[in-house]
Amino acid sequence: MLIFGLLCSLSWAQQAGPPASYAEGxxxxxxxxxxxxxxxxxxxxxxxxxxxxxxxxxxxxxxxxxxxxxxxxxxxxxxxxxPELTSDEELLEDAQLIQSDQLQSSSGSEDGVDVSATTETASSLAIDRAGRAGVQRAxxxxxxxxxxxxxxxxxxxxxxxxxxxxxxxxxxxxxxxxxxxxxxxxxxxxxxxxxxxxxxxxxxxxxxxxxxxxxxxxxxxxxxxxxxxxxxxxxxxxxxxxxxxxxxxxxxxxxxxxxxxxxxxxxxxxxxxxxxxxxxxxxxxxxxxxxxxxxxxxxxxxxxxxxxxxxxxxxxxxxxxxxxxxxxxxxxxxxxxxxxxxxxxxxxxxxxxxxxxxxxxxxxxxxATEKKDDKKQVSGLGLSESINVAWRRQGLDVAPLSMARRQMAALISPTFSVDLKVGQSSGRTASWFDEETQEDGGVQWQGAAVLCWGGCGSGSVDAAGDYYDSGGQLYDANGNVVDIDELGDELFVVGDQIFDQSQVVAAAANVAQAVQDYQGDLYALVAEAWITRNRLIAERPSVQNLSLEAQLGHELKILELEARLDIYTDGAFGRSIVEEQP
Amino acid sequence: MNLLILLLALMGGVHAADNYTSPDQVLARFKEEPEVRAVQQMALEYSQTDPRYLEGWMRASKSANLLPEFQVSYGYSQGYDDGSIYLTDPNNPTGDPLLQPDDTSSGVDWDVDLRAKWRLDKLVMSSERIRVISEAQDVVKLRDKILEEVTRVYFDRRRLQVEMLLNPGDLKAQLKNELRLQELTAQLDAYTGGRFTAALK
Missing domain, CATH: 2.130.10.10 (YVTN repeat-like/Quinoprotein amine dehydrogenase)
Known part of the structure; x- marks a missing residue:
């Protein structure tokens, strides 16, 4: 059940489809x-x-x-x-009154219904109302x-x-x-x-x-x-x-x-x-x-x-x-x-x-569908693209941790072994009574190819539960300090946790979760830098009226933000600016 | 270079603020210095957190289990055996049986066993792969942290340079700024293993 939950969690974490952000584009x-x-x-x-x-x-x-x-x-x-309305002027006046009344009533209560109709809608309402159908208020x-x-x-x-x-x-x-x-x-x-x-x-x-x-x-x-x-x-x-x-x-x-x-x-x-x-x-x-x-x-x-x-x-x-x-x-x-x-x-x-x-x-x-003849006002990768690049950098790709299919494939994959043996034996036997001596010997060859599913006789030696971590130091069940390098093949360490080979899925889930957490941080970092940089670029015309020091401060901030975006996109952001330059 | 700027400033403000009309002109004064992206690359090389290293790790973790686990064993045995039997001798007055040799055998055996084992399940998913991905993630975090700091220091330094250029101030302020500039340069050197200062020369 635990493994199933982890598999679900991982497959959920790796779904693709919607953009990383709706805020841009x-x-x-x-x-x-x-x-x-x-x-x-x-x-x-x-x-x-x-x-x-x-x-x-x-x-x-x-x-x-x-x-x-x-x-x-x-x-x-x-x-x-x-009341009976007779002229268009009265109709319009009444429509405005209705609209004002509706807006007030909607803002008075959080749960109230917001009837924010336009003046035209309200006019048609009033006409409809005066025109004999009657207006209904929610x-x-x-x-x-x-x-x-x-x-x-x-x-x-x-x-x-x-x-x-x-x-x-x-x-x-x-x-x-x-x-x-x-x-x-x-x-x-x-x-x-x-x-x-x-x-x-x-x-x-x-x-x-x-x-x-x-x-x-x-x-x-x-x-x-x-x-x-x-x-x-x-x-x-x-x-x-x-x-x-x-x-x-x-x-x-x-x-x-x-x-x-x-x-x-x-x-x-x-x-x-x-x-x-x-x-x-x-x-x-x-x-x-x-x-x-x-x-x-x-x-x-x-x-x-x-x-x-x-x-x-x-x-x-x-x-x-x-x-x-x-x-x-x-x-x-x-x-x-x-x-x-x-x-x-x-x-x-x-x-x-x-x-x-x-x-x-x-x-x-x-x-948004962009007109072909429209030029982008601000150069560089878009926000969504920047975040996507930041998330898919080498080391942050969780696709290899997609355990749902891999675990099944691993379970049905056998161990394949080839065994070749060559040997020679020679012997001599002498009998006193028969007064004869026999000699025998020869070379023997043997070969075997084995496909094995399951434990294959390797046997589990250690379990992660036999060890515990305290204060950055690893101890065994007897309280003895253990060198991580001496854990052997049955145990492995991921992050600050010890796993045995039966816990590969759990280890993968932990890693995927950690990656996701960091992707969340990256989202905020990239979005903040990207939005601030674009805002500063948009403010350039107004800054030109300020002192040279203020203009320099402004430009240096933009350059710094672009350099930071380069960090999280492995330089893709800076390259996109260069490519867009004529 | 820094001392030169300082001396020029002391000699009468050759690069006074009113000599510049645009930010580009001011920033062009520093075009001989390495750009921020070059400094970031220096830090990557020094800290060995370049994405290329991660690619190597990932490739190695994928292909590691293509190699089989080899086991070679050699066996050698040598044996010698003497067989005897007891015979009843009717001429022996005591009636004790006589021990007579029966047969003798000797032999030499040796064998070589060569075994290769592939864990096909580990080709699909292995703990080594997960460990590498985990480590790679830590490297990305470390790299981001280092480069954030390098970028911050680089632009703090550049702002200080601009300040020193446009507003040299009195001797006390100039000395203070010069010391701060050297401190920031030293910090960049610390992150780049001295490559930054080397690039300035």
Whole structure:
């Protein structure tokens, strides 16, 4: 089991695909439009199509990859009575009032719905409203959050309960009237669907058809997020963080502060490790929730969600847009290029990149396409390329440690031996009675080729457990100092730990983890140097008005940063500048 | 070179700030000195942390198990055996049996055993490979640390040189700066095994 876990950990660590950083070269592009003026609150993408919920509780379905949309579940917001409007001027004035009112209401509450419609949208709203349909204003608990259970079945959590569709999201029927805000399909407890509601959790054992409430510790509190971490299910909300291992008994975990828990993200690379975002900070636990500590030094406030891209590359989103970290949540950088809506309600990863709901639109993060005739303003490797080069330097490549396949191959690989023997024997025997002497002798040849699987008779002599390390000195079980060079073939030392030959996988995992840790440091070092260098280059025109000393200081800083980037890219950064020069 | 700058400065500020109009002109004053990348390379050579060394290690760790484990043994034995039997002699009044020689044998055996063993599993993954990767990672960290320090010292020195060139100051300040310059030069020499000063000459 341990080996399996390590293999999983290693194969997870070596996945490829997404860029090392979205901060450079990727931009947000608006998708849609959707037939709603309410802010979008959740998105689910599955085989059945795209489902998007809005702040009025409405749900929209697209079966062509987000190109066209239709409303499949009507919103439930209350109507607002308005005076009769007669002129365009009054309509516009009213639209501005609505917009101002909506902005105020959204900024007043962190959990409030952000209706940041444009003036034009508000105008059309007012026209629509005065034009006889009536304007609806979203209440805070009207947000709808869809999830797919499979290609046909979908559920929606919203302010008036839980809704279910069994026909690919075309028709929804209400299956619970308990206001809900989040749903999770748990693989721990025989496929039970768990809903986070305004008062604890609900369970469905039949794919969302019926819902049961069990008296537990989560009752009375609003549950905003659910996550499966290892062999446990976690629920977070305004009462804090809860955990169940059997699906029925919930225990409250301390140490996560007093703000509403907004997101929980398991760390597949660390058993018992996960991150928790509450309204005021980002926390981390390495011991399955026994203790929490601040994940980094930056104040990460207003977070709504977390997701993992790959390895230590994380994304966080919330009231200030999207942030990314390349070192497991220690340092964060904004990913907001061309994102004009700061308040992000939800994020979902797709093979092409992340998709978010922000404002009244869906946004997709995609690589920027550069115009052919555009010249790069700043020479040198891009940030993502620089980080990639830094990570793939000789000595930091973890590909040779990819144990999943190698271990299997090693297990089935035999020991091959060839044995050649040549010998000669000669003898003489004399008999007294027969009075004769016999002589015999000759040369003998013998050859053998052997393929051997398994122990092959070599036998294990030592085990790593027979030795211990203390104060930089190695001792055997009897307390005698041992010279590392005399350990023999059965034991080997990696870093400051001793392993025997049966622990090759564990040793490889340790090395891979150490490499990953250093890659996290490199990410921050390279990103900081790269961003600062580009900022200084961009500031050159304004520095030209300063004194010669100030200009020199500026130029020397740029040169120093380029030299530092050269360190981490084995000179590739400097070479790219030279190549780009005419 | 440093003393020359100092003397020139003392003699009336030949390179006063107002003689330069752009940073490029000032930095061109130091074009005879090795560039930072050259100094980094010197440090790599001296510390033997150049990536080329790592490539050699990795190649060696891959191919090490292509060679078999050889075992050669030689055996030699020499034997001699005398056989005797007891015979009953009817003419012997005591009735004691007589010991008579029966046969004699002698022999010489030798053999040479040559054994070659390949651990094919170690070609796929071996503890040696993991150790090399671990060591290589440590070398990368060490190299990054050394080069960071070399780069920092190099640019501290360059800033000081620029300061000395543009704002020589009074005699006390000049002496202080000159000592600091020598200290930074010595630090670079320490990281490059003296190659930096050698390149200045």
């Amino acid at each position: 990727w931009v947000w592009t608006r998708q849609g439009p959707l037939p709603t003026v309410a802010p979008l609150t959740g998105v689910a993408i599955g085989e059945g199509g795209w489902l998007v919920g809005d702040g009025f509780g409405g749900v929209f379905l697209s079966t062509d990859g987000g190109k066209s949309w239709r409303e499949v579940l009507e919103g439930k917001a209350p109507a607002v009575e308005l 209440a805070a608990d009207d947000r709808s959050v869809p999830v797919w259970l499979n290609a046909q079945e979908a559920l929606v959590a919203r302010g008036d309960g839980i809704w279910r569709s069994r026909d690919g999201g075309e028709v929804f029927q209400q299956v619970s009237d308990r206001p809900a805000s989040t749903l999770i399909f748990s693989t721990l407890f025989s496929g039970v669907v768990v809903a986070g509601t305004s008062s604890g959790v609900l369970y469905s054992f039949d794919g969302g058809k019926t819902w049961d409430d069990i008296e537990d510790a989560t009752d009375g509190g609003s549950i905003t997020t659910l996550a499966q971490v290892g062999g446990a299910l976690y629920a977070g909300g305004d009462l804090g963080l809860f955990r169940t291992r059997d699906g029925a008994t919930w225990e409250e975990l301390g140490g996560v502060g007093f703000s509403t828990v907004q997101a929980i993200l398991p760390d597949p690379g660390w058993e018992g490790g996960f991150w928790v975002a509450n309204g005021s900070s980002l926390l981390r636990t390495d011991d399955d929730g026994a203790s929490f500590y601040a994940a980094g030094r930056q104040p990460m406030t207003g977070l709504r969600g977390l997701t993992q891209v790959v390895g230590a590359h994380l994304l966080a989103w919330g009231n200030d847009g999207v942030w990314e970290s390349g070192d497991g949540g220690v340092r964060w950088f904004p990913v907001v290029r061309l994102l004009t809506e700061p308040k992000v309600q939800s994020l979902i990863m797709t093979p092409e990149g992340p998709i978010i709901t922000a404002g009244v639109s869906l946004w997709a993060l995609r690589p």
